[in-house]
Amino acid sequence: MKLLKLICILFIAGLTSCNVVQYATVPVDYAPKLVFRTDTARILVVNHVVFDSTRMNKRKIMALKAAAYSAITGAEKELKLLPGVKISSIVDSVSFSANKDSVKHLAAKYKANYVLTLDAFNAGLVLDNVQYDGNAQIAYYSTKATVAFTLHESNGIFFKKFKGIATEPQDGRFGYSIDGAARNAALDALKDYLPYTITNYRPLYNQSDQLALSVRQILAGRFDVAFKVLNPIIDGPDPKQASRAAYNLAVVYEAQGDIDEALDLAKLSNQKQQNDYATTLIAALIKE
Incomplete structure (x- = not known):
């Protein structure tokens, strides 16, 4: 009750x-809309994202790598809570390099039923609005993140693609962080596999x-x-x-x-x- x-x-x-x-x-x-095919789902998490050093400076790449890693760890944390799901990861939090091995090879090597790959990630500041306070302008920003995952079965043939997006208001007085938006974007991408609760307010x-x-x-x-x-x-x-x-x-x-x-x-x-x-x-x- x-x-x-x-x-x-x-x-x-x-x-x-x-x-x-x-x-x-x-x-x-609400129960998850999708479930894994096996009673015990062993999911291996792999990074496929490569950031273009010819188009971005080193500082931006480091920030994006850190946020992308937050997206992956956020997804891992929620998936671990599902019954029968076991998560392992070969994502290097320091270098965050892309793994080029085949999905089928990785599944066999790590005895995984599924391989979850991060295929795309981007994040940054978005200007929400500008307000005028006397003679001063006050700019309000949000961080926005987008992610794309692919969930492969161990045979490397069958897969599902998921995309997620999230924004998070920021207070510039305390600096800006894209990690929160990155985690929420990952959860948005995988929401069909996750249970969730909505609170309704009913007048009486x-x-x-x-x-x-x-x-x-x-x-x-x-x-x-x-x-x-x-x-x-x-x-x-x-x-x-x-x-x-x-x-x-x-x-x-x-x-x-x-x-x-x-x-x-x-x-x-x-x-x-x-x-x-x-x-x-x-x-x-x-x-x-």
């Missing part, structure tokens, strides 16, 4: 009154004593009590209250991970009486 937290947003109307909208924080866990109806009681139960994680409060209202004679109760109950089911039941309740809410909360929830649940 997931714990829901209370978020209150105050909308100030004039100087004397305000309306409090209560939100439930509903985390939704509380404009009656019974609805307010249901909100308190939902926010406390007492979903069984909330169900007992809301179910009679859904079957009651007031279509407006029934619609709102059905919506609140849809949030309860979403919080418990029952997306199908949550979608049915959100649709029932709109059938009882059309409302924006249910319409928005229906669209979100279809995507989930």
